Amino acid sequence: MNPQVRIDRHGEVLSMTLDNQAAGNEITGAMFEAMLEALRAEKEKPKARVLRIRAEGEVFCLGRERAGKDEGTINAEITRLIALKRAVMDSPLISVAEVQGNAAGFGIGLAVVCDFTLVAEMATLSFPEMRKGLPPAAIMAYLGRYTLPKRIFPLILFGQDFTAAQAREMGLVTQLSTRASLKADADTLVMKILAMDAEGTRQCKAYFNAAQESSLDQNFSRATSLLTARTLQLQAGK
Amino acid sequence: MNPQVRIDRHGEVLSMTLDNQAAGNEITGAMFEAMLEALRAEKEKPKARVLRIRAEGEVFCLGRERAGKDEGTINAEITRLIALKRAVMDSPLISVAEVQGNAAGFGIGLAVVCDFTLVAEMATLSFPEMRKGLPPAAIMAYLGRYTLPKRIFPLILFGQDFTAAQAREMGLVTQLSTRASLKADADTLVMKILAMDAEGTRQCKAYFNAAQESSLDQNFSRATSLLTARTLQLQAGK
Amino acid sequence: MNPQVRIDRHGEVLSMTLDNQAAGNEITGAMFEAMLEALRAEKEKPKARVLRIRAEGEVFCLGRERAGKDEGTINAEITRLIALKRAVMDSPLISVAEVQGNAAGFGIGLAVVCDFTLVAEMATLSFPEMRKGLPPAAIMAYLGRYTLPKRIFPLILFGQDFTAAQAREMGLVTQLSTRASLKADADTLVMKILAMDAEGTRQCKAYFNAAQESSLDQNFSRATSLLTARTLQLQAGK
Numbered sequence: 284m285n286p287q288v289r290i291d292r293h294g295e296v297l298s299m300t301l302d303n304q305a306a307g308n309e310i311t312g313a314m315f316e317a318m319l320e321a322l323r324a325e326k327e328k329p330k331a332r333v334l335r336i337r338a339e340g341e342v343f344c345l346g347r348e349r350a351g352k353d354e355g356t357i358n359a360e361i362t363r364l365i366a367l368k369r370a371v372m373d374s375p376l377i378s379v380a381e382v383q384g385n386a387a388g389f390g391i392g393l394a395v396v397c398d399f400t401l402v403a404e405m406a407t408l409s410f411p412e413m414r415k416g417l418p419p420a421a422i423m424a425y426l427g428r429y430t431l432p433k434r435i436f437p438l439i440l441f442g443q444d445f446t447a448a449q450a451r452e453m454g455l456v457t458q459l460s461t462r463a464s465l466k467a468d469a470d471t472l473v474m475k476i477l478a479m480d481a482e483g484t485r486q487c488k489a490y491f492n493a494a495q496e497s498s499l500d501q502n503f504s505r506a507t508s509l510l511t512a513r514t515l516q517l518q519a520g521k
Numbered sequence: 522m523n524p525q526v527r528i529d530r531h532g533e534v535l536s537m538t539l540d541n542q543a544a545g546n547e548i549t550g551a552m553f554e555a556m557l558e559a560l561r562a563e564k565e566k567p568k569a570r571v572l573r574i575r576a577e578g579e580v581f582c583l584g585r586e587r588a589g590k591d592e593g594t595i596n597a598e599i600t601r602l603i604a605l606k607r608a609v610m611d612s613p614l615i616s617v618a619e620v621q622g623n624a625a626g627f628g629i630g631l632a633v634v635c636d637f638t639l640v641a642e643m644a645t646l647s648f649p650e651m652r653k654g655l656p657p658a659a660i661m662a663y664l665g666r667y668t669l670p671k672r673i674f675p676l677i678l679f680g681q682d683f684t685a686a687q688a689r690e691m692g693l694v695t696q697l698s699t700r701a702s703l704k705a706d707a708d709t710l711v712m713k714i715l716a717m718d719a720e721g722t723r724q725c726k727a728y729f730n731a732a733q734e735s736s737l738d739q740n741f742s743r744a745t746s747l748l749t750a751r752t753l754q755l756q757a758g759k
Numbered sequence: 760m761n762p763q764v765r766i767d768r769h770g771e772v773l774s775m776t777l778d779n780q781a782a783g784n785e786i787t788g789a790m791f792e793a794m795l796e797a798l799r800a801e802k803e804k805p806k807a808r809v810l811r812i813r814a815e816g817e818v819f820c821l822g823r824e825r826a827g828k829d830e831g832t833i834n835a836e837i838t839r840l841i842a843l844k845r846a847v848m849d850s851p852l853i854s855v856a857e858v859q860g861n862a863a864g865f866g867i868g869l870a871v872v873c874d875f876t877l878v879a880e881m882a883t884l885s886f887p888e889m890r891k892g893l894p895p896a897a898i899m900a901y902l903g904r905y906t907l908p909k910r911i912f913p914l915i916l917f918g919q920d921f922t923a924a925q926a927r928e929m930g931l932v933t934q935l936s937t938r939a940s941l942k943a944d945a946d947t948l949v950m951k952i953l954a955m956d957a958e959g960t961r962q963c964k965a966y967f968n969a970a971q972e973s974s975l976d977q978n979f980s981r982a983t984s985l986l987t988a989r990t991l992q993l994q995a996g997k
Contacts, residue, residue, distance in 0.1 A: 351990070358987045365979050377678075398674060416956030416993055418963035420970075420985045424978035427971050429670060431930035432905060436874060440853075440963055441951060454669035475679060480654030487656035487678055494658075495665050496974055498734055502662035503603050509658045511596045514589070517654055615916075636912060667908060692907035713917060718892030725894035725916055732896075733903050736972055740900035741841050747896045749834045752827070755892055 285317040295477055297321065297331035297376060301338040307345035308338050310389060315347075315363050322370040332481055333473050334376040336397060343382045343406065344390030364389060365421055368396050372492060375485045377476050381469045382447075383462060387411050392422040395429060395455050398488060401469055402447040403462040414442040428495055430454040482521065486513060523555040533715055535559065535569035535614060539576040545583035546576050548627060553585075553601050560608040570719055571711050572614040574635060581620045581644065582628030602627060603659055606634050610730060613723045615714050619707045620685075621700060625649050630660040633667060633693050636726060639707055640685040641700040652680040666733055668692040720759065724751060761793040771953055773797065773807035773852065777814040783821035784814045786865060791823075791839050798846040808957055809949050810852040812873060819858045819882065820866030840865060841897055844872050848968060851961045853952050857945045858923075859938060863887050868898040871905060871931050874964060877945055878923040879938040890918040904971055906930040958997065962989060 287303040288310075299318055301308040310318075325331055338344055347364055351357035371378050371393070380394035382402040387409045394400050402408075412419040419439060426435055430453045438445055450456040460468045476484065490509055494502045525541040526548075537556055539546040548556075563569055576582055585602055589595035609616050609631070618632035620640040625647045632638050640646075650657040657677060664673055668691045676683055688694040698706045714722065728747055732740045763779040764786075775794055777784040786794075801807055814820055823840055827833035847854050847869070856870035858878040863885045870876050878884075888895040895915060902911055906929045914921055926932040936944045952960065966985055970978045 349990075352994070354987060354991060357990050358983065361983050361986045361990075365983060369979070398678075400671065413955060413959055413963060416959030417989055418959055418966050418985065420966050420982035421979070423963075423967050423970050424982045425975060428975075431669075431907075432967070432971065433876065433930050433933045436967060437933060439967065440874075440955065440960065454671050457671045457675060479651060479678065483651060483654030483656055484678065487651060487661075490656050490658050491661050491665075491670070491674060491677065494661050495670065499663060499666075503607070503659070506658035506662045507596065507599050507603060509656065510599045511592060513655055514587075514595050514599075515592060518590070636916075638909065669907075692909050695909045695913060717889060717916065721889060721892030721894055722916065725889060725899075728894050728896050729899050729908070729912060729915065732899050733908065737901060737904075741845070741897070744896035744900045745834065745837050745841060747894065748837045749830060751893055752825075752833045752837075753830060756828070 285313050287311060288314040288317055290317060290321045292331060295330070295332040296335055296473060297325060297333070298335045298337060301336075301344055302340070304340040304342075306348075307342050308340065308390070309346050309348050310344065310364075310393075311348040312350065312360070312363070315367055319363070319367055319370055322367075322374055325376060326370075326374065329375055331376055332484070333476050334371070334374060334378040334397075335381065335469065335473065336371075336378065336393065337381045337469075338383060340384070342384040343386040344393065345385065346388040346390055346411075361421065365424075368393065368421070368425075372396050375489070377484060377488060379469055379472060379476075381465060382406055383465050388419065388422075391450075391455075392419075395422075396425065399458070399472060400456045401458050401460055401465060401472070402450065402456045403465050404447050404459045405462055406447045407444050408447065408450055409442060409444045410439050411442040413440055426455075482516070483513070523551050525549060526552040526555055528555060528559045530569060533568070533570040534573055534711060535563060535571070536573045536575060539574075539582055540578070542578040544586075545580050546578065546628070547584050547586050548582065548602075548631075549586040550588065550598070550601070553605055557601070557605055557608055560605075560612055563614060564608075564612065567613055569614055570722070571714050572609070572612060572616040572635075573619060573707065573711065574609075574616065574631065575619045575707075576621060578622070580622040581624040582631065583623065584626040584628055584649075599659065603662075606631065606659070606663075610634050613727070615722060615726060617707055617710060617714075619703060620644055621703050626657065626660075629688075629693075630657075633660075634663065637695045637710060638693065639696050639698055639703060639710070640688065640694045641703050642685050642697045643700055644685045645682050646685065646688055647680060647682045648677050649680040651678055664693075720754070721751070761789050763787060764790040764793055766793060766797045768807060771806070771808040772811055772949060773801060773809070774811045774813060777812075777820055778816070780816035780818075782824075783818050784816065784866070785822050785824050786820065786840075786869075787824040788826065788836070788839070791843055795839070795843055795846060798843075798850055801852060802846075802850065805851055807852055808960070809952050810847070810850060810854040810873075811857065811945065811949065812847075812854065812869065813857045813945075814859060816860070818860040819862040820869065821861065822864035822866055822887075837897065841900075844869065844897070844901075848872050851965070853960060853964060855945055855948060855952075857941060858882055859941050864895065864898070867926075867931075868895075871898075872901065875933045875948060876931065877934050877936055877941060877948070878926065878932045879941050880923050880935045881938055882923045883920050884923065884926055885918060885920045886915050887918040889916055902931075958992070959989070
């Protein structure tokens, strides 16, 4: 059990709570490993249906630890952070990010790849990497799927702060809350997800994400097989 | 002539009017066949330049008939509904959906694939399939082309109602009308389309749609041939 | 030196100022050649970091010269205008379009492919090609990357005027200015760009543009190599 990220289950909800407050809830190597391990275990033997990513303290997450000092260790760190994003995207669980405070760099990137991104309206967001001359490539990799280029490019190039409302308008955020109501809004959302059909929900997320990456012909072809198979399942009462 | 969908021509306008009011203008197998047949005939021997999809009664269209009971008949139904969407998308006719009332599932999906989607502002819209655990894959196949994922995913996953104004803001709808002015607004639009050059209009739609599916290199390469050929046609007075 | 487009350098800024006012700042063959040559020279031997595209007079640019009269010359003109757009897109320079007045056709197309598109709020914009029956394919080639189809298709099909604010809302424009403040706003932006790390800026633009054209897998894979290499560069103080 990693003390800087509490990973626990209540019923069908797997929660990951960042608690590395002294370092702005920065995600360390050990935290990455713990989160990846939990998602891997879920994928092999699914028990939960919802993944909730939260944080303790004032800020949500200001980035990730950069401990690598040579090509091998730097490359391993980057490979691992991308693996966590992919694991969230590809997880059969519906993911909910609960951004109660400021988020920057990897922190906001992780929140965006969740299926639902709830943000407290007072939070300040940024992709600050270019302030140090580093293009945030592991974020640009997918930002084009969520927003329009003229909206996002200046924020990336200059690493400037933006508000939760701007992020909502741009397409990076699902829903705004006040800081006081955020937890309750996330609770309500999680209840709504758990009230849906489990198998249908899994198929819906998987198809939605795959469709963003494929041609219309491929999507229609996959739709035909999915709808046929799923209709038969539902008629059989599954 | 199928009495549940009136298909008629006035000059260069092909109209399809749903009239299956007892069943919420649900599209039945016979209606699908009639609509597909009319689009096929137009493609082989083009006479019309505009396709207008309308409905009688209070609602526009609340879905499609689900009569299939085994793999073969279910698969055939799905193949046919996708064939109708593709036929509208690929038709040389400019298509105008005139959504005078509520639309759900296949109904709103059909309206979205039209080149122009006019919706009465009081209409309630939804993708209700997930209420029964069925992922609306034949709609998700193309929704990512029209809107941003954080906007649309919650509406799909929960099958919840949304307004015409929300649909406009998201990118699913071209233009809102009052219910009283919708028909006149559609008439005006159709007149504007018919006032455009016929051959240029066909080429414009075909290129626009193909460009959504192709790389920048492919698009520029096709632009070079299209613009060269079309400029020569226009200089020759065609 | 082409008198209809002034190309000059001040420090790290390469400026191209359209000055063909008698013809609505239409871009002629000689202007295309001069602009292409300057971008080619920069690519081979980079000196500047910012490309600024401006215009003298009331309008920004109402299109491009159409002098071709047969297949060969028409094709060469189209190939050349596409080459200029690609050269701007692919340039290592960060490009800023300063649209002080009306822009149409190639004029607005050129402004959109710049990394930053600043437009005076009183400017009237249009893609007027379809008024003469010519589908603006060299613009549709990339418009789908910047905006949503239901927003843009009517403007293309009918060639109708739209405002700078509409263009901003649609995603074609980065930022609005008053006509009086446009130059100062562009100056400020250029200063901000020049204050960024030069190598990081180049890599950021190149990766951002490439990511729009590639799959998530390709993007993550390229992100791993870029971030590893760039982190090592920064640690070495480059």
